[in-house]
Amino acid sequence: MITVKYIYDGSQYRESSKKGFSVEFQDRILKIEEIDYEPEFHTLTPAFIDAHSHIGLERWGECYEEGDVNDRGDSIVVYADVLDSIQMDDPSFRDSIENGVLYSSVMPGSGNLISGKAVNIRNFASNTNKAFISYAGYKMALGYNPKSTEDWKGTRYTTRHGIVSLFRQELIKAQNILKLLEKGKKEREELEPDELFFVELLEGKERLRVHLHHQDDLMALLRLGDHFQFNYTVEHGMDFYTKEPFEELKKRNVPLVYGPLDSFAYKGELKHENWRNIKWLKDGPLFSIMSDHPVILQRNLFLSLRWFLRIGFNKSSIISLITKNAAQILGLKDLGEIKEGKWASFSLWDGDPFSLESSIVEVYGEGEKIWSL
Numbered sequence: 001m002i003t004v005k006y007i008y009d010g011s012q013y014r015e016s017s018k019k020g021f022s023v024e025f026q027d028r029i030l031k032i033e034e035i036d037y038e039p040e041f042h043t044l045t046p047a048f049i050d051a052h053s054h055i056g057l058e059r060w061g062e063c064y065e066e067g068d069v070n071d072r073g074d075s076i077v078v079y080a081d082v083l084d085s086i087q088m089d090d091p092s093f094r095d096s097i098e099n100g101v102l103y104s105s106v107m108p109g110s111g112n113l114i115s116g117k118a119v120n121i122r123n124f125a126s127n128t129n130k131a132f133i134s135y136a137g138y139k140m141a142l143g144y145n146p147k148s149t150e151d152w153k154g155t156r157y158t159t160r161h162g163i164v165s166l167f168r169q170e171l172i173k174a175q176n177i178l179k180l181l182e183k184g185k186k187e188r189e190e191l192e193p194d195e196l197f198f199v200e201l202l203e204g205k206e207r208l209r210v211h212l213h214h215q216d217d218l219m220a221l222l223r224l225g226d227h228f229q230f231n232y233t234v235e236h237g238m239d240f241y242t243k244e245p246f247e248e249l250k251k252r253n254v255p256l257v258y259g260p261l262d263s264f265a266y267k268g269e270l271k272h273e274n275w276r277n278i279k280w281l282k283d284g285p286l287f288s289i290m291s292d293h294p295v296i297l298q299r300n301l302f303l304s305l306r307w308f309l310r311i312g313f314n315k316s317s318i319i320s321l322i323t324k325n326a327a328q329i330l331g332l333k334d335l336g337e338i339k340e341g342k343w344a345s346f347s348l349w350d351g352d353p354f355s356l357e358s359s360i361v362e363v364y365g366e367g368e369k370i371w372s373l
Contacts, residue, residue, distance in 0.1 A: 001025070002362075003039035004348065007032075010046045010324040010337035013316040025344035027367040032340065041361070045319060045353055046338050047102035047345035049326035050298050051257045052209075052235055052290035055093065055104050055123070056086035060294075070109035071116075074154030075146065075166060078138060078197040080116025082108050086128050093123045095299040097371050100347040100360050101291075101322075103133070104298070105330050110141035110211040111149045113166055118209055120330055124365045136330050137207040137233065138197075140167075143217040144269045164220055171228045174198035201230045208232040209257075213239040214269040222248055233257060233329060235290070241272035246284035255329045256287040260296040261304040275307040282313070288326040302353065315354055343367075 001024045007014040014021070020039035024031040058067040068085035071077055086106060096102075107118035118136040125131035142163060150158045157163050177199055180186035191199065200206045210221055210232050218234065225232060233255045240246065249256055258281070265273045281287060289305070291298040301322060308318045327336025334343045344367040351358030363371040 002041060002044075002348065003035060003037075004041045004044040005039045006043045006352075007338055008043065008045045008316055008319045008353070009339065010320055010327075011316065023338070023344075025364075025367055027344060028334075029338065029340050029342055029344050032338070041348040042351050043349040043353060043358075044338060045100065045347050045349065046323040046336060047343075047347065047365070048100045048301060048322045049103045049105075049288075049330065049332065049335060050096075050101055050291050050293065050301055050322070051105050051288040051326040051329060052259070053104050053106055053293040053298055054109065055096070055291075055293045055298050056088065056090045056106060056121075057082060057108075058294050059087055059090040060092045060095075070111040072111070072149070072152040075113040075156060076170070076194055077108075077112055077116050078114055079193055080108060081119070082106050082116060083119045083121075083128050083132060086119075086121065086131070088125060088127055088131060092293065092298060095297070096123050096301075097363055097365075098360065099299040099302065100363060101298050101301050102345050102363070102365050102370075103332070103335060104293075105136045105326075107136070107139040107209060110139070110145040111152065113140060113146050113163060114208075115139045115141070120332060122365065124370045134331060137209040139211065140208045140232075141211040142221060143212045143214055144267055145211065160217065160220070164224070168224065170194070170198045171202065171224070171230075174202050175228075178202060202228060204231055206231070209235050211235045213237065213273075215240055215242070215245050217269070218245050218248070222252070225252070225254075236292075238263075238273045238277075239269055239271065240280070241274070241277055243280045246280045249285040250283075254285060256281075256285050257290050257329065258287050259290040259304065260292040261289065261307055262300070263292070263295050275310070278307055278311045282311070286325060286329065287321070288329050289321050309354065319353075 003022050005020040016034045018034045018036045022035050054069050057069045108115035120133040120136045121131040146163050150156050235257045291301045305318045324336040347360045348362040361373040
């Protein structure tokens with residue numbers, strides 16, 4: 001059991017009518033009650049979740065050539081699984097834990113049209129078998145990144161419309177295969193792995209996590225999604241500079257994993273990148289934020305939230321962006337809130353998290369103390 005004065009529970013800020021709260025837990029939270037004696041800690045926050053990163057793939061202290069973010073094979077690599085590349089001895093995991101980031105959605109890079117499976121992991125596990133929680137869709141990319149890899153192997157296109165044409169071609173093939181399956185003229189066991197993936201995408205069994213920055217790359221994706229009716233999230237969106245993109249996502253109930261908010265605009269499709277664009281998110285879609293580690297170090301994920309404070313979001317809704325919202329987008333039903341029945345994963349602070357004078361003093365992962373000051 002721990003005792004605490006205030007709780008950001010992932011949905012709201014909780015202040016006791018007495019002196020604080022007691023939180024009883026094992027691997028899950030068992031009971032939260034008000035107390036009439038002085039608590040040990042100041043503030044409790046749920047474990048932070050980074051909804052989009054490359055931690056464990058691009059590793060601290062290793063040169064670029066040792067990284068495992070982008071495979072330079074064919075444009076479509078659907079059965080690549082980043083869990084096979086993540087190395088849990090990456091020192092960045094330790095730094096993340098000390099700063100309250102206990103869970104990551106790790107995905108391949110964006111040099112390919114489709115580059116493989118994303119995975120939700122525990123940052124505090126000793127190896128990838130223990131780290132694994134669930135798969136989190138398939139990474140896809142439109143815009144500049146996949147068209148900039150013409151010297152890589154496999155089928156490559158060098159224009160935006162070329163990249164989209166390759167994707168559209170695979171979807172049309174999958175539509176035709178579905179018709180043959182329905183008529184009994186083809187068996188599912190006969191399908192090649194890529195064919196099966198696109199069939200299951202159209203059946204709603206798979207989801208794409210689509211990297212893009214520019215507004216008109218989003219419009220291309222929306223046209224494809226409206227026509228072929230597949231499931232997807234939008235990742236990045238840092239060059240959405242008017243209200244319309246956010247309205248279009250909300251209209252379709254498409255979640256957005258937004259960011260990274262503190263990166264340099266190092267290419268043309270980021271020319272409109274600016275923290276002021278956050279204002280369009282106030283009435284926008286369900287969204288979380290990302291570190292895109294190592295673009296922004298994951299240990300600094302919470303610091304990116306200061307921009308939302310500046311725009312006028314309230315503190316509890318800001319905390320939700322890397323707790324409840326992230327869990328909802330990633331399908332992590334046991335995480336995101338300080339609530340009975342949820343995993344006992346949280347951080348304890350010596351002050352309000354939004355004060356630069358405050359620090360995390362203890363961290364718990366699924367009931368176990370995993371770090372203390």
